[in-house]
Amino acid sequence: MNRNLKPIVEQEKLNTGKMRNRIIIQEYDSKAVNENGYPNPEWVTIKKPWAKIKTVKGSETISGSAEVNTKVKRFIIRPTDGLHEKQRIIHRDIVYDIQAILEDDEEGATYTIVAISTGNKVMS
Numbered sequence: 071m072n073r074n075l076k077p078i079v080e081q082e083k084l085n086t087g088k089m090r091n092r093i094i095i096q097e098y099d100s101k102a103v104n105e106n107g108y109p110n111p112e113w114v115t116i117k118k119p120w121a122k123i124k125t126v127k128g129s130e131t132i133s134g135s136a137e138v139n140t141k142v143k144r145f146i147i148r149p150t151d152g153l154h155e156k157q158r159i160i161h162r163d164i165v166y167d168i169q170a171i172l173e174d175d176e177e178g179a180t181y182t183i184v185a186i187s188t189g190n191k192v193m194s
Contacts, residue, residue, distance in 0.1 A: 089120040093145055094160040095153070113158065122146040123161065126184070141166075145183040146174075159183065165190045 096113040104110040126142040143166060145159060159166040166185035174180045 088122045089146070089148070091121050091123050091161065092118060093121045093123075093147075094118055095157055096160060097157050116152065116157070117150060119147045119150060121161075139189050141187045141189070142169075143185055143187070145185060146180050147183065149173075149178050149181055153181070153183070159185050160192055163192050165192060 094115050095117040097116050098111065099114045100111045102110050102112050102114070122145075124144045124146070126144055143161075145161075145166075153168075153171050155168050155171065157168050159168060164187050166187040168183055168185050170184040172182045172184070174182055
C-alpha cells in the first residue's frame with residue numbers, strides 16, 4: 071500500500087523578514103563610575119537585536135490630575151543569552167519595562183518579550 075504520509079506537525083519556519091525593527095536592550099549598572107571615579111549609575115546597552123513588534127494592549131487612565139497612557143507590546147526576537155526581567159527595551163526613543171520573557175516553543179526558535187510603557191522617552 072503506497073500512501074503519501076505527511077508529518078503530523080510541520081515545523082513553522084522563522085520568517086526573519088518580519089523582524090524589521092531594531093530595538094535596544096539595556097541593563098542598569100549601579101556600579102558604574104565616571105571619569106573622576108565617582109559613582110554614576112546608568113543604563114547600559116547590552117544588545118541591539120532585530121524584532122517583530124506587536125501591540126497587545128493600550129489604555130488610558132487618569133492618575134491624580136495627569137492622564138497616563140500605557141502600552142503593552144510583544145517584541146519577538148531570535149534567541150539570545152543574558153535576558154532577564156530587570157532590563158528594559160528602547161524602541162523609537164520610548165522606554166519599555168520588561169515584564170516577561172517567554173520561549174515560544176520547544177525548539178527555541180524565537181523569544182517573546184512582553185513589555186509595558188507609560189510613554190516615557192529616553193533622556194539624552
